[in-house]
């Protein structure tokens with residue numbers, strides 16, 4: 001039997017409430033041992049070793065837990081007696097943690113994130129089946145080399161593409177630009193597609209010595225937007241700003257001026273979109289070359305933030321920051337293949 005490390009971080013999958021027919025509960029209330037004890041069928045397919053990393057709702061996710069988790073996953077996967085890792089996680093920020101690990105884990109072994117939309121004390125709780133499915137995905141040889149994956153509601157999604165698309169339904173995850181990469185039905189794993197973007201062993205980010213990550217803020221565009229939040233981000237010491245613009249990443253004119261000012265101060269401004277599908281491309285209606293902005297391809301704003309935070313760890317030289325980060329991010333897209341070579345953008 002393969003050996004799978006189960007790292008628990010909290011979330012609704014570890015949540016408990018007082019009524020099985022009410023929506024209120026506390027996230028992260030149940031320990032990893034109790035989570036595993038609720039699904040004894042797991043022991044038929046794997047030897048599992050549980051570890052508690054944190055006990056938080058994933059809306060509390062932060063740099064400290066991300067770094068602790070990534071370092072521990074790297075440590076475990078370097079051991080010859082560990083075949084894969086399953087991470088139980090809240091669903092609110094699961095996509096960001098999955099992408100962070102996709103860019104920082106240095107192993108081809110399976111890394112699977114799993115959560116639940118109904119707490120363990122709820123009627124028809126989805127956590128136990130999701131967990132059983134996640135362990136099956138982690139023990140499946142076809143998961144090797146696919147990068148970090150998310151298992152929810154009988155579906156397997158790649159970390160770069162997956163996003164939360166529903167606030168309350170058990171069918172809360174989708175990969176709007178690419179589709180799910182596989183299915184897992186009562187533990188039966190079937191892959192449909194292979195992720196092609198850079199991930200895990202091919203990613204060049206090294207977090208092994210990091211204690212924190214650079215600050216990157218997300219600003220959400222709208223008609224009558226002002227320069228206030230851009231100025232607040234600059235004053236708060238943001239090293240990067242992700243602008244979730246209208247349409248193809250368009251800022252309101254006042255905001256565009258403020259963002260261009262921020263670039264002059266050495267802050268990296270990346271244009272994303274508030275639109276849930278499609279890519280934000282360079283040189284649409286915005287003169288990126290003149291204003292010094294970069295564009296994030298098909299990453300949503302929250303994932304672009306993760307990538308820019310990691311991109312900014314590549315240099316400490318404030319003056320060279322913009323130039324170097326642009327170079328780092330450009331080198332990513334150039335080596336991607338798959339028709340995106342000409343973008344000057346992030347992967």
Ligand SMILES: NC(=O)C[C@H](N)C(=O)O
Nearest residue numbers: 011012057058090091092
């Ligand atoms: N379904 C969930 O897990 C939601 C919860 N707020 C969390 O992200 O931890």
